[in-house]
Amino acid sequence: MKHTIFALASAQGRAGVSIIRLSGPQALWAAQQLTDKNLTPRVATYAPLTYQNELIDEAVIIWFKAPHSFTGEDCVELHVHGSKAILDRLYIILLELGLKLAMPGEFSRRALEHGKLDLTQAEAIADLVDAESEAQRRQALTQLGGGLKAQYTSWRSDLIDLLARLEVYIDFPDEDLPTELADSILDRIRSLEHALDVAIADSHRGCQIREGYRIVILGEPNAGKSSLFNALLKAEAAIVTPIAGTTRDIIEAQLRIGPYSVLLYDTAGLRETDEAIEAEGIRRARAKAEEADLRIWVIDSTGPALPEDFRDGDLMVFNKIDEAQDSERQAVAALRVSRETSVFAVSVSMATGMTDLVATIEHIISEQLSAQTFPAATRQRHIERLTEARDQLAIARRSDLAVPELTAENVRSAVNSFDQLFGRYDVEGVLDVIFSSFCIGK
Numbered sequence: 001m002k003h004t005i006f007a008l009a010s011a012q013g014r015a016g017v018s019i020i021r022l023s024g025p026q027a028l029w030a031a032q033q034l035t036d037k038n039l040t041p042r043v044a045t046y047a048p049l050t051y052q053n054e055l056i057d058e059a060v061i062i063w064f065k066a067p068h069s070f071t072g073e074d075c076v077e078l079h080v081h082g083s084k085a086i087l088d089r090l091y092i093i094l095l096e097l098g099l100k101l102a103m104p105g106e107f108s109r110r111a112l113e114h115g116k117l118d119l120t121q122a123e124a125i126a127d128l129v130d131a132e133s134e135a136q137r138r139q140a141l142t143q144l145g146g147g148l149k150a151q152y153t154s155w156r157s158d159l160i161d162l163l164a165r166l167e168v169y170i171d172f173p174d175e176d177l178p179t180e181l182a183d184s185i186l187d188r189i190r191s192l193e194h195a196l197d198v199a200i201a202d203s204h205r206g207c208q209i210r211e212g213y214r215i216v217i218l219g220e221p222n223a224g225k226s227s228l229f230n231a232l233l234k235a236e237a238a239i240v241t242p243i244a245g246t247t248r249d250i251i252e253a254q255l256r257i258g259p260y261s262v263l264l265y266d267t268a269g270l271r272e273t274d275e276a277i278e279a280e281g282i283r284r285a286r287a288k289a290e291e292a293d294l295r296i297w298v299i300d301s302t303g304p305a306l307p308e309d310f311r312d313g314d315l316m317v318f319n320k321i322d323e324a325q326d327s328e329r330q331a332v333a334a335l336r337v338s339r340e341t342s343v344f345a346v347s348v349s350m351a352t353g354m355t356d357l358v359a360t361i362e363h364i365i366s367e368q369l370s371a372q373t374f375p376a377a378t379r380q381r382h383i384e385r386l387t388e389a390r391d392q393l394a395i396a397r398r399s400d401l402a403v404p405e406l407t408a409e410n411v412r413s414a415v416n417s418f419d420q421l422f423g424r425y426d427v428e429g430v431l432d433v434i435f436s437s438f439c440i441g442k
Contacts, residue, residue: 072114
């Protein structure tokens with residue numbers, strides 16, 4: 001029999017109300033050791049909490065009878081005043097009663113084990129708790145509501161149907177089977193392989209929403225990179241001085257642009273140098289630029305030097321346009337015409353030209369992340385399993401049903417990849433890693 005666990009389900013620290021969650025076979029018994037009031041399933045009961053004639057607090061108690069609870073077990077919630085002293089005393093009492101403090105993610109893991117969630121939905125709970133932007137909230141809720149589960153279940157069902165058709169070849173090898181049957185099997189394999197290709201290609205979008213869209217600011221020393229970094233953040237996060245090479249390392253900050261979470265990076269100025277620390281900063285800047293979803297090059301309008309590493313999709317921001325000569329302004333204007341929306345003339349210090357830049361950044365992010373045909377994979381684990389399934393189908397397609405037993409084995413391996421996605425078998429180590437990242441109380 002599983003032990004009964006408990007943990008704080010609300011936020012840590014002083015609060016008006018805190019919630020302690022209990023789950024397991026002794027959850028109701030433990031609650032009844034704290035009150036003599038009868039508890040009715042799913043009904044909030046106001047009651048004093050006492051233990052050995054000591055009044056602990058006055059609380060609201062809710063009992064969720066198995067299997068109608070989050071974990072599928074008997075669950076009890078104690079809604080108490082959010083005092084550290086009250087929580088500490090209740091923790092001591094619950095431990096004395098034989099309950100165990102829950103490990104991170106243990107409630108969600110029990111929900112998975114009792115069939116209340118699949119693994120993709122359990123992961124969505126952690127994403128929803130961590131969500132800081134509207135897009136992250138929407139994506140996590142879609143996944144929690146079974147968005148990924150429904151799509152993956154549909155593909156798995158198609159694979160099971162393919163196995164049934166392949167059994168015809170295996171069971172009746174000497175029969176003169178119609179060529180239409182073979183063609184339909186190969187067409188279905190091609191169709192599923194293509195769908196998985198699209199999902200794998202689209203998975204980057206899901207990860208960008210979940211982890212944050214990465215924008216890297218690049219340019220030569222003293223062009224105004226740190227000033228732009230601070231202006232976008234609306235905070236003095238990076239040191240700004242007239243001395244070239246002030247920024248030696250990568251500075252990271254998070255902000256929201258529209259409904260999206262963005263990771264913004266300020267980097268060391270790019271130039272040739274023999275100074276060891278600055279050279280390492282420049283190496284890191286170039287490496288971070290390779291990982292970027294969007295790169296913004298900051299160029300000094302008073303001495304413009306176009307970046308050699310500029311690539312399609314990058315933005316060029318000509319800073320200090322208020323200090324530039326007429327000829328320099330005209331050159332920037334001509335470049336803007338030739339490159340349309342990828343070139344901006346701004347003065348960060350004067351706060352001019354920033355509105356168009358921010359609007360363009362928001363448009364680029366929205367264009368890349370909003371369009372979708374089905375929910376996007378949100379974790380590397382999803383991408384790896386989808387890739388395994390796709391690769392097995394590619395092998396099955398190339399086999400051309402020459403040996404249907406081998407083709408069926410490839411399709412069966414693809415089914416196993418989806419079972420691992422759902423957390424159905426052989427995933428103890430995976431579960432340990434996933435649920436260890438949850439907060440305690442979930």
